[in-house]
Amino acid sequence: MSASHNIKADPETLDFHAFSHGLYIDGQWRASHDGGRIDVVDPSTEAVIAAVPDATLEDGALAVEAAARAAESWRATPPRKRSEILRRCFELMVERSETLATLISLENGKALRDARGEVAYAAEFFRWNAEEAVRITGEFGTSPSGANRIVVDYQPIGICVLITPWNFPAAMATRKIAPALAAGCTVILKPASETPLTAYALAALYEEAGVPPGVVNVVTTSKPGVVTAAMLSDPRVRKLSFTGSTGVGRTLLGEAAKHVISCSMELGGNAPFIVFDDADLEAALDGAMIAKMRNAGEACTAANRLYVQSGIYDAFAEGLTRRMNGLRVGAGADAATECGPMITRKAVDKIDRLVKDAVSRGARVLCGGTITAQKGFFYPPTVLSDVPTTAEMAKEEIFGPVAPLSRFEDEAEVIARANNTEYGLAAYIYTADLARGMRVASKVEAGMIALNRGLLSDPAAPFGGVKQSGLGREGGQHHGIAEFMEAKYIAATI
Numbered sequence: 001m002s003a004s005h006n007i008k009a010d011p012e013t014l015d016f017h018a019f020s021h022g023l024y025i026d027g028q029w030r031a032s033h034d035g036g037r038i039d040v041v042d043p044s045t046e047a048v049i050a051a052v053p054d055a056t057l058e059d060g061a062l063a064v065e066a067a068a069r070a071a072e073s074w075r076a077t078p079p080r081k082r083s084e085i086l087r088r089c090f091e092l093m094v095e096r097s098e099t100l101a102t103l104i105s106l107e108n109g110k111a112l113r114d115a116r117g118e119v120a121y122a123a124e125f126f127r128w129n130a131e132e133a134v135r136i137t138g139e140f141g142t143s144p145s146g147a148n149r150i151v152v153d154y155q156p157i158g159i160c161v162l163i164t165p166w167n168f169p170a171a172m173a174t175r176k177i178a179p180a181l182a183a184g185c186t187v188i189l190k191p192a193s194e195t196p197l198t199a200y201a202l203a204a205l206y207e208e209a210g211v212p213p214g215v216v217n218v219v220t221t222s223k224p225g226v227v228t229a230a231m232l233s234d235p236r237v238r239k240l241s242f243t244g245s246t247g248v249g250r251t252l253l254g255e256a257a258k259h260v261i262s263c264s265m266e267l268g269g270n271a272p273f274i275v276f277d278d279a280d281l282e283a284a285l286d287g288a289m290i291a292k293m294r295n296a297g298e299a300c301t302a303a304n305r306l307y308v309q310s311g312i313y314d315a316f317a318e319g320l321t322r323r324m325n326g327l328r329v330g331a332g333a334d335a336a337t338e339c340g341p342m343i344t345r346k347a348v349d350k351i352d353r354l355v356k357d358a359v360s361r362g363a364r365v366l367c368g369g370t371i372t373a374q375k376g377f378f379y380p381p382t383v384l385s386d387v388p389t390t391a392e393m394a395k396e397e398i399f400g401p402v403a404p405l406s407r408f409e410d411e412a413e414v415i416a417r418a419n420n421t422e423y424g425l426a427a428y429i430y431t432a433d434l435a436r437g438m439r440v441a442s443k444v445e446a447g448m449i450a451l452n453r454g455l456l457s458d459p460a461a462p463f464g465g466v467k468q469s470g471l472g473r474e475g476g477q478h479h480g481i482a483e484f485m486e487a488k489y490i491a492a493t494i
């Protein structure tokens, strides 16, 4: 059964039932073992728009069984064939992009323009990995003693459990599924409970593209801890790839350690956005709006601390406030919206707490800062000035449309402040001096640096963090696919 046929990209007529048939296991749509369901809420209206099955331990075990049954024939499928299936996934995603974007906006709340950007980005992982699937090579050498040859073969790592967050329901899934399939692995995806519909819509699309039953399985559950722990305890599972918060990542690393399972971890961030006096002001403001407001601030790469040198500080603060004030806030699926709601009421409360904390420590509100919406999980675009280093938001991810500004005087000071965090995912640097840009980029502790740019995600580049922002990389030439392969060394006398 294909759940993505005849679906219109109109929020009024979108048939949610088509995306919530059941758990997707072994190419079948099934109810959960105990019939439980999870409600899906539109954050723009707080209305329940659908309900998806709530998987039990038994359902998780069935998904592992299905992935294990499909493993041998998938790894034996010629790379060219795997590549063509992945390419078809890309093409179908592009064809269905408007429907997928609308679905993302409805269940996640993000502005339609951000959702369209996400679908394009998510689809690219299929195109990129379709190209990578046929370029997997090994190594061949001679041992230093000359006694034997060293043959290194790269093999699929085995069954993979993939766990993804709600903030990019399509892209975080395809960034894992596409390289895993390209490498020859079968997978079980556990998407976030807030945004399961996109994951199921994509599962139907993979089937249509020719992904065989059992190669991709999707299970939603309100008991992620126990259900995924049980999956990880199955000795056939050899890989855990997780994107989400650092706290949950730590728990999962502990769980994986019990069975010595390979882990890739894409965790939280606390990105500094550094603007030097010599920066092009308009370019820095454009970049700040993207780095801060893409996804309404709900991005792991979001600028979380904006450090602006004193000579340009006032002009930057004034320009940013004008732009943030001009944003149209509204329902995600409304095409005019530039800033949608947050994912949950809890997320709004957290942002509110962080803003109140910063203000109580001396920060000044230049715009926003007060919740006014009656319905929907909205927080207004907010700019705070002179945010002290002691503010909680200097340490914690804000994950919302709040831009905290602080002044700095010199390069050494701003590098030290940028590095004063347990995180190390992304950092942004604006300067007209390329030598300084490169120097600061080499000293800032982050896995990814955007130099005079507000956006760095690219399927062709290795995405990932240092420190407590993660382990491993996704995307990039061989980096992403390597996470799903293992080297096998064969000593041969030829």
Ligand code: NAP
Residues within 6 Å of the ligand: 163, 164, 165, 166, 167, 168, 172, 190, 191, 192, 193, 194, 221, 222, 223, 224, 225, 226, 228, 243, 244, 245, 246, 248, 249, 251, 252, 265, 266, 267, 268, 269, 299, 300, 301, 397, 425, 465, 469, 470
């Ligand atoms: P989260 O609370 O850590 O949840 C992420 C996923 O883990 C969800 O599917 C969740 O399921 C599941 N989960 C929760 N507890 C679990 C447990 N004990 N065992 C197994 N799975 C568990 O994160 P989030 O709030 O969804 O996402 C926001 C976070 O993700 C932020 O910290 C953000 O920076 C990070 N992120 C990082 C990247 C990156 O590439 N580095 C990209 C995007 C987001 P339920 O939904 O059912 O709870």
